Amino acid sequence: MTNNETLKNVVIVGASAAGLSAADGLREGGYDGRVTILGDEQHEPYDRPTLSKKLLASQGEPQLHSLRTRERLDAADLTLLLGHRAVGLDVDRHYVVTENGDAVPWDAVIIATGSRPRTLLTTEAERLPVLRTPADLHLLRQAAARYGEVTLIGAGLIGLEIAASLSGHQVEVTLINDLELPLRQVLGAPVAEELRELHRSHGVDLLLGVTVEGVSGGPGSYSVELSNGSTHRTSFVLVGIGVDANDEWLNGSGVALDAGVLVDAAGRANVPGVWAAGDVARLLSHPSLPESTRVEHWTHAIEHGRHVGLNVARGSAVPYASVPYFWTEQYGRRFHGYGRIRPDDTALLVEGALDDHEYLVLYGSGDEFHAAVSCGCARSLRGYRKVLERRGSWREALDLASHADVVHDVALHTH
Amino acid sequence: MTGQVEVLLDTKLCNGYGVCVTIMPDVFDTPAGSPVAVLLRDRVEAHERDDLDEAIRACPAQALASSEPPS
Numbered sequence: 001m002t003n004n005e006t007l008k009n010v011v012i013v014g015a016s017a018a019g020l021s022a023a024d025g026l027r028e029g030g031y032d033g034r035v036t037i038l039g040d041e042q043h044e045p046y047d048r049p050t051l052s053k054k055l056l057a058s059q060g061e062p063q064l065h066s067l068r069t070r071e072r073l074d075a076a077d078l079t080l081l082l083g084h085r086a087v088g089l090d091v092d093r094h095y096v097v098t099e100n101g102d103a104v105p106w107d108a109v110i111i112a113t114g115s116r117p118r119t120l121l122t123t124e125a126e127r128l129p130v131l132r133t134p135a136d137l138h139l140l141r142q143a144a145a146r147y148g149e150v151t152l153i154g155a156g157l158i159g160l161e162i163a164a165s166l167s168g169h170q171v172e173v174t175l176i177n178d179l180e181l182p183l184r185q186v187l188g189a190p191v192a193e194e195l196r197e198l199h200r201s202h203g204v205d206l207l208l209g210v211t212v213e214g215v216s217g218g219p220g221s222y223s224v225e226l227s228n229g230s231t232h233r234t235s236f237v238l239v240g241i242g243v244d245a246n247d248e249w250l251n252g253s254g255v256a257l258d259a260g261v262l263v264d265a266a267g268r269a270n271v272p273g274v275w276a277a278g279d280v281a282r283l284l285s286h287p288s289l290p291e292s293t294r295v296e297h298w299t300h301a302i303e304h305g306r307h308v309g310l311n312v313a314r315g316s317a318v319p320y321a322s323v324p325y326f327w328t329e330q331y332g333r334r335f336h337g338y339g340r341i342r343p344d345d346t347a348l349l350v351e352g353a354l355d356d357h358e359y360l361v362l363y364g365s366g367d368e369f370h371a372a373v374s375c376g377c378a379r380s381l382r383g384y385r386k387v388l389e390r391r392g393s394w395r396e397a398l399d400l401a402s403h404a405d406v407v408h409d410v411a412l413h414t415h
Numbered sequence: 416m417t418g419q420v421e422v423l424l425d426t427k428l429c430n431g432y433g434v435c436v437t438i439m440p441d442v443f444d445t446p447a448g449s450p451v452a453v454l455l456r457d458r459v460e461a462h463e464r465d466d467l468d469e470a471i472r473a474c475p476a477q478a479l480a481s482s483e484p485p486s
Contacts, residue, residue, distance in 0.1 A: 021472065024472075047475050047476065047477075049432075049475050050430065050475065050476070053430070053432070054430055065428070065430075065475070065476055065477070066477070067477065068477075298473075298475055299434065299473050302472050302473055303469075303472070303473075306472065325434075325437070327432055327433065327434055327437075329432065332448070334431075334432070334433050334445065336433065336434075336437050338437070374437075376447065378433045378436040378437045378440070378445065379436055379440040379444065380440075381437040381440075382437060382438065382439070382440050385437065385438075
């Protein structure tokens with residue numbers, strides 16, 4: 001049952017994981033009016049995580065994983081318009097304007113335009129490659145096969161996944177990162193250290209604690225100038241230094257922006273009828289996040305999209321509170337994490353051993369429990385996740401560990 | 416049994432990421448070295464349905480589905 005009888009026309013901007021989940025949420029919430037999804041790419045919606053996690057290393061032509069089949073879209077009566085990049089939003093007359101010049105009318109609009117990778121320009125003003133789309137994947141696979149050697153700037157999740165995929169396939173990888181300990185904020189220090197050593201042991205050349213001052217040249221022959229005064233020569237450079245929200249198309253629209261669309265706990269922007277979901281949305285309030293944040297992980301896109309869709313359909317303003325979650329797979333090891341580590345957290349190993357590559361580490365401070373990160377112990381995460389969901393204490397988390405009889409008396413500090 | 420739901424795993428689509436394992440470890444597993452997830456049981460009870468729905472949504476490979484078993 002929808003409580004929102006005046007709603008007949010919902011437009012979702014972005015055929016993304018968040019956008020498609022918002023569409024599902026609308027239907028699940030009982031909304032039976034028109035749903036129009038505007039996608040900027042020409043591809044049918046596909047799963048992006050697979051680009052860096054699996055397809056890079058696949059044999060033969062990579063097969064994109066479809067996010068939604070046409071049958072499924074039709075069954076839910078969702079209209080998907082590909083090649084319709086949104087370029088403007090008219091909040092007075094309620095139109096989304098596309099680059100083709102169409103004005104698509106809405107009673108409510110859900111912004112799910114996601115984010116795009118930051119990149120660097122060479123001194124010749126060429127944009128360096130990133131990994132975001134199937135075309136990017138094609139270019140990277142071609143370069144890896146041709147040169148047998150690749151340099152990655154930035155050791156975030158994407159950079160490390162690419163390094164793991166390529167170095168497992170006889171490609172020499174150099175990884176340059178400004179911080180000494182990549183992914184420390186995501187994994188916590190002890191896990192991040194293990195992961196760093198894992199990359200080293202697989203032959204990845206790690207240049208850490210240095211920044212890139214400039215890149216010149218082109219495919220086949222690049223020179224990377226580093227902050228330590230050295231020059232690194234390489235055939236191919238790929239950049240993975242984070243993402244920016246795709247929100248500039250809303251400049252001047254009246255929708256409040258701050259490196260993302262500002263939304264309240266329900267997913268509402270400052271303008272009535274305008275909502276945002278997924279990694280374009282900056283959450284002004286969330287129980288697990290200390291300050292306003294954009295969450296860039298896959299399951300957030302799914303859960304936040306659905307949540308916003310449900311709120312729109314029901315005319316409700318239920319706050320979103322899903323615990324942030326990420327996973328990554330590197331060298332056949334699967335890492336999963338729930339929650340958000342804070343800089344002053346203490347780390348406690350409660351299962352396995354770090355050098356066995358099978359372990360579970362909890363993070364918290366005082367009586368607060370903030371996060372659980374697993375390598376190969378995914379089965380144990382559920383309990384901790386439940387504690388995080390109900391904002392349980394550090395003590396409750398530790399009780400769970402002792403019930404499982406696996407507490408190691410080892411405290412590891414994140415500093 | 417009323418309210419039971421059948422769990423469907425398409426191993427041709429599964430990437431073995433294990434997102435489902437973190438949500439329902441007593442239904443899904445990704446044994447070390449296995450490229451795909453395995454089902455520990457193929458039915459869930461009515462009260463587990465929200466968790467199953469979440470696992471289905473969260474699967475990046477869209478490899479999971481559910482169906483009402485014939486009574």
